[in-house]
Amino acid sequence: MIIKYGGNAMKSRELRRAVAGEIAALRGEYSVVVVHGGGPVIEGELAARGLPSEFRAGLRVTSPAAMEVVEMALSRLNKQLAQEVGGSGGWAVGLMGRDSALLRAEVLDPELGRVGRVTGVNAALLRTLLGAGILPVVGCVAVGSDGEALNVNADTAAGAVAGALGEGIVFLTDVDGVYRAYPDPASLARQLTRAGAEAGIREGWIADGMVPKVRAALDALDAGAPFAVIASGMTAGVLAAAVRGEAGTRLTP
Numbered sequence: 001m002i003i004k005y006g007g008n009a010m011k012s013r014e015l016r017r018a019v020a021g022e023i024a025a026l027r028g029e030y031s032v033v034v035v036h037g038g039g040p041v042i043e044g045e046l047a048a049r050g051l052p053s054e055f056r057a058g059l060r061v062t063s064p065a066a067m068e069v070v071e072m073a074l075s076r077l078n079k080q081l082a083q084e085v086g087g088s089g090g091w092a093v094g095l096m097g098r099d100s101a102l103l104r105a106e107v108l109d110p111e112l113g114r115v116g117r118v119t120g121v122n123a124a125l126l127r128t129l130l131g132a133g134i135l136p137v138v139g140c141v142a143v144g145s146d147g148e149a150l151n152v153n154a155d156t157a158a159g160a161v162a163g164a165l166g167e168g169i170v171f172l173t174d175v176d177g178v179y180r181a182y183p184d185p186a187s188l189a190r191q192l193t194r195a196g197a198e199a200g201i202r203e204g205w206i207a208d209g210m211v212p213k214v215r216a217a218l219d220a221l222d223a224g225a226p227f228a229v230i231a232s233g234m235t236a237g238v239l240a241a242a243v244r245g246e247a248g249t250r251l252t253p
């Protein structure tokens with residue numbers, strides 16, 4: 001299964017340790033691939049250099065200068081996460097899109113700068129690593145046709161990896177799932193159909209960062225992923241519960 005691990009669910013070292021422990025616990029039962037973002041880390045590094053952060057429809061407008069910072073920040077985080085998830089045995093390897101053309105992309109919209117739309121995933125590389133008992137940790141910077149880096153929303157990257165491998169996916173975030181009346185946790189949708197999700201986006205009760213997450217989940221299902229769940233990375237035991245259908249919002253076709 002694919003676990004998408006985002007910035008909001010990795011804000012503290014304690015939270016990261018807890019999630020790493022849960023991922024490690026699943027390894028006996030599942031082949032696991034982690035795909036990560038790191039929005040807050042990118043934000044901090046851009047601000048430290050006086051570079052602006054602007055989002056359009058949930059995507060960061062990425063100038064060439066910002067792209068350098070994004071790649072640097074996510075590459076460092078990638079190594080840290082691989083070390084944490086691999087534990088003392090070290091059975092995880094951190095990879096970015098440039099490694100063996102793991103994530104290929106093309107420019108999504110010139111107005112957004114170096115933002116990528118995924119065009120290919122090196123699924124064979126991931127299968128080889130999994131076959132050797134190694135857990136791949138994938139950062140969401142892709143390689144463009146010009147050989148240069150492109151910034152891909154981490155939800156989109158994770159959905160593409162799930163689709164390419166035909167595996168289920170859990171998106172870990174900082175809310176329990178999709179709320180019908182955000183931020184009221186009592187309004188959590190246990191299941192959401194494509195029609196329901198599209199209505200939510202149209203009507204505006206699914207907004208901001210939840211939009212690319214829901215779209216990535218639906219795209220993964222379209223590409224053959226057996227399940228897609230959005231759940232909280234802040235709840236103990238969430239991964240096992242999400243797979244059993246006992247936590248989060250499950251997207252259905």
Ligand SMILES: Nc1ncnc2c1ncn2[C@@H]1O[C@H](COP(=O)(O)OP(=O)(O)O)[C@@H](O)[C@H]1O
Pocket residue numbers: 006007008009037039155172173174175177178179180181182205206207208209210213
């Ligand atoms: N209907 C909704 N239900 C839950 N969260 C929502 C909803 N609409 C918008 N959101 C926002 O989406 C956020 C999760 O997306 P995002 O911040 O991109 O997470 P991550 O960094 O984990 O990828 C929530 O914290 C919340 O602010």
Ligand SMILES: CC(=O)N[C@@H](CCC(=O)OP(=O)(O)O)C(=O)O
Pocket residue numbers: 005006007008036037038039040042058059060070115116140151152153154155209
């Ligand atoms: C194009 C685009 O928006 N890329 C994202 C990549 C990181 C990401 O998605 O991180 P989270 O999962 O923590 O949100 C960004 O620059 O913030």
